[in-house]
Amino acid sequence: MAEKFAEIILDGVSYKLPIVEGSEGEKAIDIAKLRDMSGYITLDTGYKNTGATKSAITFLDGEQGILRYRGYSIEDLAEKSTFLEVAYLIIYGELPTKPELESFNHQIKIHTMINEDMRKIYDGFPVKGHPMGVMAAMASALATFYPELIDDPKKQKAELDLKIVRLLGKMPTMAAWAYKNSMGHPVNYPQNRFNYVENFLHMMFALPVEEYVLDPDVVDALEKLLILHADHEQNCSASTVRLVGSSQVSIYSAISAGISSLWGPLHGGANQEVLEMLEEIQKDGGNVDKYVAKAKDKNDNFRLMGFGHRVYKNFDPRAKIIKEACDKVLNKLGVHDPILEIAKKLEERALADDYFVEKKLYPNVDFYSGIIYKAIGIPTDMFTVMFALGRLPGWIAQWKEMRENNEPIGRPRQVYVGATKRDFVPIGAR
Numbered sequence: 169m170a171e172k173f174a175e176i177i178l179d180g181v182s183y184k185l186p187i188v189e190g191s192e193g194e195k196a197i198d199i200a201k202l203r204d205m206s207g208y209i210t211l212d213t214g215y216k217n218t219g220a221t222k223s224a225i226t227f228l229d230g231e232q233g234i235l236r237y238r239g240y241s242i243e244d245l246a247e248k249s250t251f252l253e254v255a256y257l258i259i260y261g262e263l264p265t266k267p268e269l270e271s272f273n274h275q276i277k278i279h280t281m282i283n284e285d286m287r288k289i290y291d292g293f294p295v296k297g298h299p300m301g302v303m304a305a306m307a308s309a310l311a312t313f314y315p316e317l318i319d320d321p322k323k324q325k326a327e328l329d330l331k332i333v334r335l336l337g338k339m340p341t342m343a344a345w346a347y348k349n350s351m352g353h354p355v356n357y358p359q360n361r362f363n364y365v366e367n368f369l370h371m372m373f374a375l376p377v378e379e380y381v382l383d384p385d386v387v388d389a390l391e392k393l394l395i396l397h398a399d400h401e402q403n404c405s406a407s408t409v410r411l412v413g414s415s416q417v418s419i420y421s422a423i424s425a426g427i428s429s430l431w432g433p434l435h436g437g438a439n440q441e442v443l444e445m446l447e448e449i450q451k452d453g454g455n456v457d458k459y460v461a462k463a464k465d466k467n468d469n470f471r472l473m474g475f476g477h478r479v480y481k482n483f484d485p486r487a488k489i490i491k492e493a494c495d496k497v498l499n500k501l502g503v504h505d506p507i508l509e510i511a512k513k514l515e516e517r518a519l520a521d522d523y524f525v526e527k528k529l530y531p532n533v534d535f536y537s538g539i540i541y542k543a544i545g546i547p548t549d550m551f552t553v554m555f556a557l558g559r560l561p562g563w564i565a566q567w568k569e570m571r572e573n574n575e576p577i578g579r580p581r582q583v584y585v586g587a588t589k590r591d592f593v594p595i596g597a598r
Contacts, residue, residue: 178206188219192227209581220402221410221575225258225565228401230479235486237399238262246489251394252276252336252364255561258399259332259568272333273364279337280358280367282345283313290349299346299553300431306342308424310334315418331419332564339560340364343553344371350549365391368557373545385500386544389493393537396486397555399562405429405436406559406566411578413567426563427556436555439538442474443548446507446514454506456513464523474535475518476528486533494536494543503543511539 172187174197183205186198196219203209212218227236235242238257245254256264256272293302348355356371365387374380408429413422430436449459462470477484515531518524541551
């Protein structure tokens with residue numbers, strides 16, 4: 169098959185640039201040598217139209233509402249698999265066999281405990297410190313507790329596998345303990361008789377005098393949320409993990425950077441903003457129609473959080489899946505919360521309003537995830553932590569793929585727009 173090229177003419181000189189095509193028909197122009205050939209670089213603020221890597225992990229088509237992990241549709245995975253099964257798929261490229269999954273699960277379980285010296289670090293955080301700040305710090309601290317670097321190629325795979333199960337095992341414990349610390353409660357140690365999601369809920373909610381009663385619908389909803397959040401192509405935090413990891417820093421430090429990136433309200437903090445919006449509506453009397461009208465008013469600064477998506481242009485495939493789980497959890501728990509009642513009314517109004525339908529402002533995964541977390545008792549400032557637990561396999565896979573591809577250290581260019589050369593003036597003469 170003949171190689172295809174794009175032609176760019178700069179200052180009257182023609183340059184040929186290779187065209188790269190992905191397995192799903194995505195096309196890109198390879199501009200890696202453009203500067204060497206012509207002296208020009210490309211400018212793409214925010215990298216909105218720049219492919220920074222070739223990846224085999226996740227395929228996303230926002231126009232068609234398609235999300236696949238390693239070729240498997242998100243719909244099939246959410247319905248038929250478990251979070252650890254999906255984590256194995258994303259990280260290692262194939263669905264595990266039964267023995268592989270049993271071994272993977274066992275290895276994670278024996279790494280759920282964290283060093284008691286790490287536990288002492290929690291006492292140094294402010295009681296009301298945001299759990300995401302605690303999580304970023306604790307993830308980074310893992311690099312000091314496990315600093316080993318193995319240079320023997322024969323041992324590198326075993327060492328990497330150990331780091332992977334260590335991260336997957338310890339992150340739920342660190343997250344639950346961040347919550348317990350903020351509440352001033354004694355921590356719950358992990359119990360390996362539970363599965364991954366059950367163990368996290370136990371560590372979050374069990375009290376010294378009574379065991380947390382696990383509801384299968386709650387466990388199922390949380391399992392689905394973790395699956396739906398497991399990876400999402402080259403988003404801000406995944407790109408951060410790859411860029412930080414490109415300096416060959418420890419995987420723990422790269423994951424810590426991903427957590428910090430996810431913390432922002434424009435990324436993982438969106439579901440927290442949904443609940444804060446609902447609380448604002450409640451404090452103002454709970455008039456949903458008033459806020460729907462405000463959202464439609466071009467001169468009003470109010471925005472409906474959790475509606476529409478910057479990538480998905482028709483619908484968020486994850487929202488369709490989690491809406492069913494959301495309805496099941498609310499019905500099962502029989503929760504009577506004015507915040508959740510407002511959320512349901514807002515959803516009904518928006519889905520029936522021509523304005524929102526025409527503009528494709530549908531409820532997205534952040535809208536429903538926030539409602540589920542609220543219903544099962546997870547506090548608002550823990551929402552982004554829940555997102556981080558789900559996204560962990562994706563970050564690991566992105567870091568692993570970048571290292572296996574021997575990608576160079578990231579070093580974006582810039583177009584300088586500052587002052588040109590000027591002479592220094594001594595302080596007395598200024």
